[in-house]
Amino acid sequence: MTETLHEERRHPARRRHAQANPVAQQHNTSSWARLQALPAVFRGADLTLRFQWTSRTASQYLYRWKQQGRVQAFGGHSDVFANLQVQPKPPWEQALLLAMPSALIIGIECLRRAGWTTQIPSAPEVAVCSSQPRYATPWFHTVPCSAAWLLRVAKGVRPGQSGQAAPQLSPTWALADMLHRQGWAACGLKPDDLDWSAVTPKDRAEWPLAAAATGKPTGPMWPALNQRCGT
Numbered sequence: 001m002t003e004t005l006h007e008e009r010r011h012p013a014r015r016r017h018a019q020a021n022p023v024a025q026q027h028n029t030s031s032w033a034r035l036q037a038l039p040a041v042f043r044g045a046d047l048t049l050r051f052q053w054t055s056r057t058a059s060q061y062l063y064r065w066k067q068q069g070r071v072q073a074f075g076g077h078s079d080v081f082a083n084l085q086v087q088p089k090p091p092w093e094q095a096l097l098l099a100m101p102s103a104l105i106i107g108i109e110c111l112r113r114a115g116w117t118t119q120i121p122s123a124p125e126v127a128v129c130s131s132q133p134r135y136a137t138p139w140f141h142t143v144p145c146s147a148a149w150l151l152r153v154a155k156g157v158r159p160g161q162s163g164q165a166a167p168q169l170s171p172t173w174a175l176a177d178m179l180h181r182q183g184w185a186a187c188g189l190k191p192d193d194l195d196w197s198a199v200t201p202k203d204r205a206e207w208p209l210a211a212a213a214t215g216k217p218t219g220p221m222w223p224a225l226n227q228r229c230g231t
Contacts, residue, residue, distance in 0.1 A: 031061070032085065035070055040087040041095040044079045074099055075137030092139045093165040100142070102129035104150065104157065105166050108188055110174035115198040117189060126166070152213045153177065156206070172203045175221065176210040 034051065047058040062081065065071040072090060074080035078099035082090030096103050107125030111117045123141040128134045130144040156173025160166050169177065178187040204221065211218045 031065065031068075031070065034061075035065070035083055035085040038083050038086065040083050040091055041074075041098055042081055042083060043098065044081060074135070075139065076135030078133075078135040078137070091165060093160065096126065096137075096140060096166055099135055099137075100126075100128045100132065102132050102150065103127070103140075103142075103166055104145075104153075105168035106143075106174055106177060108174075108178075110169050111171045111189070111194070113168070114171035114203075116171050116175075116194050118195075119189065119193060121188070153210075155213070156210055170203070170206060170210075171199075172206040172221075173210040173214070176207065176214040176216045180214045180216040 037050070038046075044058060044062050047053055047061065048055060051058075053061070062071065066073065070083075070085050072082045072084055074082065074092070074095045076099075080095050080099040082092070082095055084090065093105075104127045105124055106127050108117065108119055108121045109124035112120060121141075123139060126140045126142045127145040127150070128142050129147055129150060131147060134142050134144060136142070153169060153173055156170050157167050158170055160168070168174075178189070181187070184190055199221070207221050208218045210216075
């Protein structure tokens, strides 16, 4: 105790730095151990509860971890982060749902996953209910949608699969929605960009309901579909 007091008297600046830097006071537990205790995606606000930190201390740790390449922000003011130490390839769709729980993958990405097209969008398009927060993120292109629209397309929603946590529209419903909102070409696809042989009888059977729900007139998915798919 006496030696500690003498040390503090000899180095008052060091004592003031420790008091002003809460991160320095938490050095007994390593950053590695703290990050190992966190899930692959987490909220910054969760640090205050898990580690009994103040908001200031949590912000300082997050800043340091980002500088060290140990965590990566999801984007915007979402307060969602990917834990690169636990999972170097972040599960961004899990982060998407943590930041925007109503998120639904729509557009070309749905067709790509079903094998209808080989085109890869620069950022998958995601519909987010307009009554909830929507954040800008480099990983997804988010567009607002109404709660009524989400109800209309509910029958076309497929749950997230392993490694693809976010729900998505079936390719039939996604195509009907794209054609209603944008039309061919403007949506990023032309009929010849699709592999029509990948369209299953179940997909074709969904078209009338999907077209009616999204506002696209019912009828063949494309005039040449009769020849291409034998419908």
